[in-house]
Amino acid sequence: MPHYPLFLWAVIRKPSAIFGTVCEPLSVLNVLILRDRHHPLDIYDDVDIYARLRFKREGILPKRRFLSPNLQVCIALCYFATGSMQNLVGDSIQIHKSTVCRVVRRVSLALCRHMKNYxxxxxxxxxxxxxxxxxxxxxxxxxxxxxxxxxxxxxxxxxxxxxxxxxxxxxxxxxxxxxxxxxxxxxxxxxxxxxxxxxxxxxxxxxxxxxxxxxxxxxxxxxxxxxxxxxxxxxxxxxxxxxxxxxxxxxxxxxxxxxxxxxxxxxxxxxxxxxxxxxxxxxxxxxxxxxxxxxxxxxxxxxxxxxxxxxxxxxxxxxxxxxxxxxxxxxxxxxxxxxxxxxxx
Known part of the structure; x- marks a missing residue:
């Protein structure tokens, strides 16, 4: 088999071409966030945000959270590797079942487009x-x-x-x-x-x-x-x-x-x-x-x-x-x- 570049990372770099856009409603689940210590939304609580910015947190944040290509790949790999029902996969990484279903479908289609290469x-x-x-x-x-x-x-x-x-x-x-x-x-x-x-x-x-x-x-x-x-x-x-x-x-x-x-x-x-x-x-x-x-x-x-x-x-x-x-x-x-x-x- 010929040597190919690191395909999964190549896919991650082309989200619009391969995966399109997947959104997750923020109100459905609490999500794990890597915080930026300099970002006001990360360092202030809701009271301080309103006092300083004159808007509540929900008025500043978008209604939907976009899933990055690398997170989409991880979600699909989790489903492929565990064989768990999609709601269990979603619970383990705090993503709604319907989103897991869409992501698995998108990643599967993206990989199948490369079947002739691999x-x-x-x-x-x-x-x-x-x-x-x-x-x-x-x-x-x-x-x-x-x-x-x-x-x-x-x-x-x-x-x-x-x-x-x-x-x-x-x-x-x-x-x-x-x-x-x-x-x-x-x-x-x-x-x-x-x-x-x-x-x-x-x-x-x-x-x-x-x-x-x-x-x-x-x-x-x-x-x-x-x-x-x-x-x-x-x-x-x-x-x-x-x-x-x-x-x-x-x-x-x-x-x-x-x-x-x-x-x-x-x-x-x-x-x-x-x-x-x-x-x-x-x-x-x-x-x-x-x-x-x-x-x-x-x-x-x-x-x-x-x-x-x-x-x-x-x-x-x-x-x-x-x-x-x-x-x-x-x-x-x-x-x-x-x-x-x-x-x-």
Missing amino acids: ICMPSINGQNANRQKFHSIVGFPHVLGCIDGTQIKIKAPTVDENAFVNRKGFHSLNTQVICDPNVCFLNCVVRWPGSKHDSFILRRSNIYDKFDSGEYSGILLGDSAYPLKKWLMTLYLNPSTQVEEKYNSAHTKTRVTVERSIGVLKRRWSCLHRGIAMEPERAAKVTGACIVLHNLAMLWKMPVDDLVGQEIEEVPQDEQYRQLQDPEVQEGATVRRFITQNHFT
Whole structure:
């Protein structure tokens, strides 16, 4: 991933372009104020202010308090990190719930505008580095990334509610992600209802067309929910030889990277783990924003020791992709057989 300037501070410097204006009624809550010892409104009480200035405090102060861009970022980060309801976030920093809601929406949109800059497939040199690092795990060759889907719990939508109920029985977005060996995300698709199958989402994504056309020189590793393709290697469902078992073992130990990446993502931004109490479109923006922030945190080498953990979502048998019904499966099987015989014998 290329090195970028400190994005969050860059955003803070451009409030009108990125965030617009957010106001908070002063009368709603008492707020923490850093006082200027030379400012008359800070050093005098209400009686002295009127005696000296001939106006009461409320006649001098504006009716609404403007939230600075850096405070807006902090409010959004607090919500992303804790996963608390927005009224609890508001109480913790003495901001009204409705303001928290608006700020989270604005910051999420601002971050999502930068998704192409921070969530992207690597350059040629980056692809070579990924292949080498994945190979160093247990010797699986030509791997550019690992792919998986993860369910993000959301508020029950008012339109097409049943479509968002996943196989585990709750409303969600099925989010497709591809990760590199450094626990960064190279690609994400955040728009499909929880009932949609992983293979359905993949086939309708831009990354499918790019790999299918040969734009990238390498392969992805996926679980049995995905189709076997010449560029997407899956497990042998019923390994019959020792080399097939060795292939499966290497595949599993390499692909666990994506499960670890999802685990770190959801532990860093707990709103993704606890659920986002928003309609699908807004929940998708929050999810995308959290993935951007995750990549930025990895780029800036934020610690992950306290976040390490794997979220392994077992795929029920009836969700496994029916490989034999895919006319292109033979080409993928040939590539898998070649890898098995030349690297795991």
